[in-house]
Amino acid sequence: MINWLTQQSILISLVCAFILLFHKPLLKQLGAHHMYSLWLAIPLMLLGSVVLQFLPNLLAESKLANFEHYRVLASLAVKNSESLIPTPLVVGLWLSGIAVMAALLLLQRRYLNKLLSKSTPYAHTQGGELNINALMLADALPILQSPEITSPMLTGVIRPTIIVPSDFHKLTVKQQKAVLAHELFHHERGDIITNLLAYGLLAIFWFNPLCWLAYRRFRDDQELACDAQITSSMNTDEKIAYSHALLAYSQHAQMGMLHTHYGNKNILKERIIQMKKQHGKSTLTIIAMTLGLGFASLILNQQVQAGDHQASSKESTKVTKSQAHSVHPLTRVEPKYPVAAVKANQNGYVQLKFDINKSGMVSNIKVIKSSPTGVFDKSAIKALEQWVYKKSKHGAKGSQVQLDFVIDEPAANVERIKVTAN
Known part of the structure; x- marks a missing residue:
């Protein structure tokens, strides 16, 4: 298990380092949608490693x-690790890290449950009409308001709900519609579940600092892709109104495992700039990227495992x-x-x-x-x-x-x- 973790951590580090180092030119060339899809390389790479365990014929020749x-x-590194840090201790430390990550997840779940229990249905009036009727369709997600939050969010896997701050009614109707459409698209794309899976991978490789940087960048790219979807059909005035809504909640970055974070001052400038550089979203391109990344991940894992077998063997009998x-x-x-x-x-x-x-x-x-x-x-x-x-x-x-x-x-x-x- 430790050998597998080490091997996969190295491969993940290479992928994360590549995306983080070349993020700006990649985003410029690919656009927010395809850039967000590029993060599929990591789970597909891990899936490729698992597939190879059940399809030994892929390595039949070398095996x-x-x-x-x-x-x-027994290299010098192995010698030192065996003498200074026993394997059971390494496994214990790794499991302890996972336990801490799981505890943080449970604490946030408890906080969100408490937040939902204290929230009330959003039904502010403006101009004599209920904004909620003008903002969302009848079959849309329930919208609650709470004075305890400072930025809109989507939360809930089984019963997804949009929660808005108590001053949400101060935004114009166009701004409210854009913000709610943003959160609704998070739901349609299944981002809460995606974030949970990403956090699960982070929990497994918590000891790798590049994974933490990649997780934050992944969440930021998620917001950029969501912005690109919502603003793709907006005119200039509507985009300006949407930018003002971003600015209104830009001071409150609430990155959580179980909810989205609309307000994020760290990438406010990047989000506004990206709205001026619209790229199309091609379903065929995303499918092609997914298949290409999956095939490349399988080949990469195959080469690594084959290399290990060949390096560890002197001569076959x-x-x-x-x-x-x-x-x-x-x-x-x-x-x-x-x-x-x-x-x-x-x-x-x-x-x-x-x-x-x-x-x-x-x-x-x-x-x-x-x-x-x-x-x-x-x-x-x-x-x-x-x-x-x-x-x-x-x-x-x-x-x-x-x-x-x-x-x-x-x-x-x-x-x-x-x-x-x-």
């Missing part, structure tokens, strides 16, 4: 070549034709390099024989040979017990694997010759 011979490296077609490893757990062996700068290997049942689980593990005797045996067996192979009709008997424990990988320009004694 087949490396089936019975693996190299276990001979396997029978029946074994090659009947056994395919799906999940391999990396053995832990014994701390004592790392400190002693000790290399070695373990040859193991085992059976694979029909469901792909490993059993009857036996050590054929190991050197130094007993040093790496326990670590190798413990890891192999967790390996999972492809399901088959008959399973496999007497499968063999050799794990080479090596402190440091020789340099690429150093000639390596394998000498065996039969």
Whole structure:
């Protein structure tokens, strides 16, 4: 799990860094709608990693070549992490971070429930008529008002509701209509659920500072895309009125996991500028971007996993034709390099024989040979017990694997010759 988190965190960091560094030119070229869609790269990349776990044939060639011979490296970084920060402590810290994130989510849910219970239906009159009838359709979302908030918001997954501040009636009818249309579009696009999923990913990778920066930028792009949708059919006067509404609530940035935040002074200038640079929204373009990002994410994960397999394997041993077609490893757990062996700068290997049942689980593990005797045996067996192979009709008997424990990988320009004694 830690290895997967590390691997995916690195890939996510690359994607986030690219979007954050080139956000301005990308936004200029793609527009707010397509820029917002570009954030799909992150969940699609994680989905690609999961897909590869269930579709081993995508890596069948590299897995087949490396089936019975693996190299276990103990680099200096691994050495330090093993001796200074034990794996259980790392897992505990990671789970503690997730628990804190979950607690913050529950606290906000409690705050919003309390806010909703104290809010009243919005029904201000202006010019002798109810504004609510002029602003929204009969089947629109319920609109409440509350003196405890300072900016309009959309909240609720099961029962979505728009809440406006008590001074909302001071805006002109056009401004009120634009603001409510903005929040209504959040609902139609499912942004509350999207924000929850984004927060869930942030909770998993809370230790990555780039993820926090990307999450805030993602939420800002969400508002830009919403502005672009609402103002696309407005004339100049209506856009000016909409800008004034943004200005009225610009001092109150309420970024929450369970509600949208209309007022945001941090990107006020950017939102107003983007209204002058309208880009069209093409559904076909968004679908093409989604498919392209999904395919690229799958290939990227495939290359990373294939690279790991190829880098960790020195040379494949001979396997029978029946074994090659009947056994395919799906999940391999990396053995832990014994701390004592790392400190002693000790290399070695373990040859193991085992059976694979029909469901792909490993059993009857036996050590054929190991050197130094007993040093790496326990670590190798413990890891192999967790390996999972492809399901088959008959399973496999007497499968063999050799794990080479090596402190440091020789340099690429150093000639390596394998000498065996039969």
